[in-house]
Amino acid sequence: MFLRQLTYLIALDQYRHFSRAAEHCGVSQPALSAAIRQLEHELGVTIVRRNRRMFGLTPEGERVLAWARQTVADLDSLRQEAAFAQDVAGGSISLGVMPPAIQVVPLLLESLRAAVPALHVEVTVFSSSDILRELREHRIQLGLMYLDQVPVDGAFETREMYAEQHVLAAAGGIVLPGRGACDWAAAASVPLCLLSRPMRSRQMVDACFREAGVSPSVMLETNALELLHSEVLSGRLATILPVAALPAGAPEGGPLQVRRLDPSPAPGVGLVRVKQTVATALMVRAWEIVSGLSLGEAFRF
Structure with missing residues (x-):
């Protein structure tokens, strides 16, 4: 099993089309199809439902996809850890934020860049439910959302930043x-x-x-x-x-x-991340920085 096979599978799930997934990965469609078939042969399961075009993943394929995303995310973290060890002024973080909290983001960026000057941040607006999905699938690393919508299953860590008014x-x-x-x-x-x-x-x-x-x-x-x-x-x-x-x-x-x-609801808003046994140096530092921010007075009237 090779990393490229897992990368092809993730792209195939994203585009739901062999040709478009192959174009995204920079390979030919036959090469991508052959790599997926080889992965199926090595694992002994059918991953993709096939016809004239792709119709989706089998239940076994969905489980393989989850492992593929975790493996690729872990490898990206390893690469970032190595780069961060060489240059603590850089790195990359993906942040998902719910619409009512979008104006909090500049405050977060200011604090993060003060500690990590060359930090690259990708910010995407999602609903709270989509933030949780993106975190679980390792598409983003941090979420800014309503904390009472975070499942209490032990999969996530949270830090409250302010109570909404x-x-x-x-x-x-x-x-x-x-x-x-x-x-x-x-x-x-x-x-x-x-x-x-x-x-x-x-x-x-x-x-x-x-x-x-x-x-x-x-x-x-x-x-x-x-x-x-x-x-x-x-x-x-x-x-x-x-x-x-x-x-x-x-x-x-x-x-x-x-x-x-009066009376006004006051749900807690804060940062969420997937609980991990090992975190990169960049994520450890970023979590420490944002956890130290207290915005309660800034967003009260």
């Missing part, structure tokens, strides 16, 4: 109830743009409105935080977002109006 926010042209704070019944009367219903942050908002016995006036729903920011900064609609997800810029009419919502 939802607020009502709008530009100066919209009249908001109250002064420093308001309740959910009052917030329901304001024209709102909110995150999409499948998103956990929105589900918490909906639960608060239901508990208050009111139906909000929702004019726009989207999974794009940038679109919500645009609507709020333009003065067209108000929004309810976690403090960490508020737009960083101020509208033309001055700073945003912000009202604390």
Whole structure:
């Protein structure tokens, strides 16, 4: 069994097509097919369901794929460990972040690069459930998400960074109830743009409105935080977002109006990684750095 066979299998699962997987790996389609057949022969199992085109992996193939991902990830960690031992100023980390926490990322990057100046970071936005899947499949190394969604099966390590707080926010042209704070019944009367219903942050908002016995006036729903920011900064609609997800810029009419919502859910948000027996020097250092950050006051109103 060779590493290239495992790499081909991972690419085949990603592209679900022999020719595209072969192109990705820089080999011919017959060469990739032959390598997969050789792997099946060596293991004594059928990995791929074949017809005129690929239709997926067999149950045995799914198990082999999981081992392939683990093996390739371990080898990448070994290579990074060797490179890091030679040059502690560099390295690479992949981070998955849920949309409401995207503006926390620059703070993380600032702290990481202060300790590892040439660090390369790949940041991808995922839902919390997708972050867990990507971590399990070793596609990312760190996740920033709601900690109460992390399974308690012992597979993950977590570090809380802050407790989330939802607020009502709008530009100066919209009249908001109250002064420093308001309740959910009052917030329901304001024209709102909110995150999409499948998103956990929105589900918490909906639960608060239901508990208050009111139906909000929702004019726009989207999974794009940038679109919500645009609507709020333009003065067209108000929004309810976690403090960490508020737009960083101020509208033309001055700073945003912000009202604390009482009571407000306060789920913990933090970093997650797969629990490993052996971690690279870079991951040990990165985990130490981010674990030392306390952002509780930064994202409270």
